[in-house]
Amino acid sequence: MKKIGIFILLIILMVLFVACSSMTTNTFNSFDYFSTIITLNSSTDKSVNTSEAWQEMCLSLGIMEDKLSVYVEDSDISNFNGVSEGTTIEVSKLTYDVLTLAKEAYENTNGLYNPAMYLLSDLWGFTDRFTKSTYEAQKPYDRQNPRQELPEDKYINGFLSLTDFSKVGFNVVEDKYYITKPLDSIEIDGFKYTMQLDLGGIVKGYAAAILKKTADQFNIEYGYVTLGSSSLALFERNKKGQLWDLKLKDPLDSNSYYLKTSQSSIYVSTSGNYEQYYDINGKRYCHIINPTTGRPIDNGNLSATIITKAGNNDLASSSLIDAYSTALMVMDLDLAKQFIEKENLTAYIALKDGDTNKVYTNDNNAQILANYSRI
């Protein structure tokens, strides 16, 4: 009996040792989608085929890119942007679903998240063609050096008049999905312009939920997926149920963090004024355009981050927080607080108030790390 007891203990010891040492970590990344880097960090049992899971994820990302990207010539969004005012086009169910979520975000934020801002983003120099050193002025509104010259008011005001996303028509007929371009158009210096869509402000949130679903299918329980520096699907940390220390980058110093919070199994989206910007005469012009003025935000907001728990209508919740994080950047703090409460969000806003760096958050467990004071 004694020997049996010792034998059982030894077996338990061996099993535990093998179980502990059989976990393996993997990192995969790709620059092929959404003009950014997508990364999977996983810790799994050796029996889990993470390479196959990553391939599956890339397949899903490829489909989303092909349908939703404004930079893919024949995507649904490019097709919409290319047609004349009042034209109806058939789109994929995927595009229709994401556009429906974009419409929900547009309505819930009173238009402060707006997927019809592509022309203004391009005007201010924040689309893909400006990210290459080979940039050349091509369009009527281009400047030779968009980092040193501001766009003309006639373009800002003209393009702003083409951003009423509520005018986009949505229709489903016998399992076919259609969207209709608004009748609005303008002409500036002999060139005609119509509404142009860009789902870049919501698609990474949508993709985060899709990738999480794939991870679940392949039994990848531990790790996370990042989409650029703005969206994240956080899985569990380990078998013991420990939490991750999620760190938020300091908008004023990219090599440090301004806040950390202990989390697990969540989606995260962030928007900041520091990722893409240029300075002219000491004033910063960032890539977040205020849909009410047509100009880059200038309200002191530095960064807005929202988290939401995974496991409850993930596609919608992850997409919406992506859109909402942009909207929070446009809002002043009072409006942002009201919005956070109304939508029942957990949010973190870093802002500059005069010479003081401040943080607003309704996460009581968050720990402020850098030179910020809590509001």
Add this chain to the structure above:
Amino acid sequence: MASRITQEKENKFFKKWDILIYAILIVLIGVLFLVILLPKSNQEIEAISMEYDGKEIFLYKFNEESMQINSDYISYSVEGDKVYVVKFKEGIGSDDFNIIRIDANNRVVTCDDANCSISKDCTHMKITKPGDTIICIPHKLFVRAISKSEIPDPVIG
């Protein structure tokens, strides 16, 4: 009667040793848990990996002081004591470049110079701890710190 007393004494003797063995085994299990499962504090960078378009093209291991170059896109020079200036050129004959400085003594990696973009800039990025990255999206260059321990905590923003 005498043999019964002897038997009881032997039983008692073995029970004491059983308890001792069980105790040792439990302590061993506990130690293994502590060593293997508890997250390591003070994670140290073990290596620096440079990836181009998802493929590793350069690896520097700090402890071994070894450098592995897997691409013609990489060249390097040594400046001072264990300071390596690694030049990445996206394609042979291309003008697109990133200069990555590895200070092996201090385990700090910076992007000294790049011509990647007019609206995004990676030259302010620095790696000092696991989880830090230098990312140049236009050049599809991803520089990251590798540590032996578990996945680094996530960073957003």
